[in-house]
Amino acid sequence: MIKILRYTEYLYLVVAIVSVYKIVTLWDQNPKDTYIFIFFALVSIGMFIFRRNYRKRFEKRQRDNQK
Numbered sequence: 001m002i003k004i005l006r007y008t009e010y011l012y013l014v015v016a017i018v019s020v021y022k023i024v025t026l027w028d029q030n031p032k033d034t035y036i037f038i039f040f041a042l043v044s045i046g047m048f049i050f051r052r053n054y055r056k057r058f059e060k061r062q063r064d065n066q067k
Contacts (some may be wrong), residue, residue, distance in 0.1 A: 005051065005054075005058070006053045006055065008051060009048055009051045009052050009055065012044045012045070012047045012048040012051065013044070013045075014040045015040060015041075015044040016040075016044035016045050016048065019037040019038075019040040019041035019044065020037075020041050022034070022037045022059050023037045023041065050051060
């Protein structure tokens, strides 16, 4: 279960990186289309931080229960 949570964290980072790449490449051509990618990048980074904190709390709770 923990390994799956770690992989989903990094999937959010991949989405953020792809979104930033699309923002940079599309900004000169059509700036209005880049707003959706800005939204995806911000949400992906936020979800990465949220999932990481959630996983760390979950791991800490498991460690405390094993003692």
